Amino acid sequence: ETTDSGIKISTGFDLAEESSGSATHDPSGLTLEFTDGSKLDLVEAGTATGSHAVSVPGAGGEQGISATTVNNAPTAITMGAASDAIGFEYHTAADAFGVEGLKASVSFASNDTALVTQTSQTASIETTYSVGVTYVTDAGDSTVTVGAGLVEATNNNSTTTEENSAMHIGLTAVTGDLTVGVGYGTGTYVQTGGDLVQVDGDFTSAGAKYVSGDITFAVGVTSAEGKDEAYGTAFSSAADARDTLGASIAYAVASGVTATLGYTDIDDKDEGAASTNTSGSSWYVGATISF
Secondary structure, eight states: OBOTTSOEEEOOOOOOOTTSOGGGOOOOOEEEEOTTSOEEEESSOOOHHHHTOOOOOOOOSOOOOOOOOOOOOOOSTTTTOOOOSSEEEEEOOSSGGGOTTEEEEEEEEEOTTOOOBOTTSOOOEEEEEEEEEEEEEEETTEEEEEEEEEEEEEEOBSSOOOOEEEEEEEEEEEETTEEEEEEEEEEEEEOSSSSOEEEEEEEEEEEEEEEETTEEEEEEEEEEEEEEEETTOOSOSOOEEEEEEEEEEEEEEETTEEEEEEEEEEEEEETTEEOGGGOEEEEEEEEEEOO
């Protein structure tokens, strides 16, 4: 919908079976796009730090190792970027603040109805503040993108001694058919699902992708480390760690059909000790069809 003043209003909706439960669908928010190119997301807005995380190349496919684990090392550079659904995110127009190639956003979310929980209960995120920036520029024959973000969030558990406080920065460079990238995130955060722990961790990723005709080669590595302690406990134990190495080859067989061969190796450690049931190698051979 476009108003008489030129503001575009958009939203979405889900279709779900009556018996499917709330886990299978999610209400959509509103997005207002102004005439200067800036946007305002209302409700279900997300966090600004997540909007500006660079996409570091990595192996394709669905390979992996699934097993019960208490390893709480971070799994992405956007650790700690949690927020309640009630909030907003404002995105500037391109070339923000007169700087060519710069875009920025700021977000806020609040859960004023949350009550202080007991020690045995899971924490919920209360108030989240976040900012993020992305800068794109040309360097010779390459297009370089730099993204960064910060997030601060409080929780409603009376036992925790940590809040969510994290940052990330990343860079990608595209030169012809070659894309390379690196990303890094660090911070403290409280897990609101799974193990009731607070984590002090960091996550690093690096990868490359090369397209040659109908074939795409990709390789990526990640390294994560995090000290996890029960709510209210000081960080003193040995760190959980997870290192991965992956590679893949994707071939466009026909329009909308892509065959993929992928490989991943995972080295997992829990409290500094090797975790054999979640470490190892896996292969993936499959195809995707889109139309």
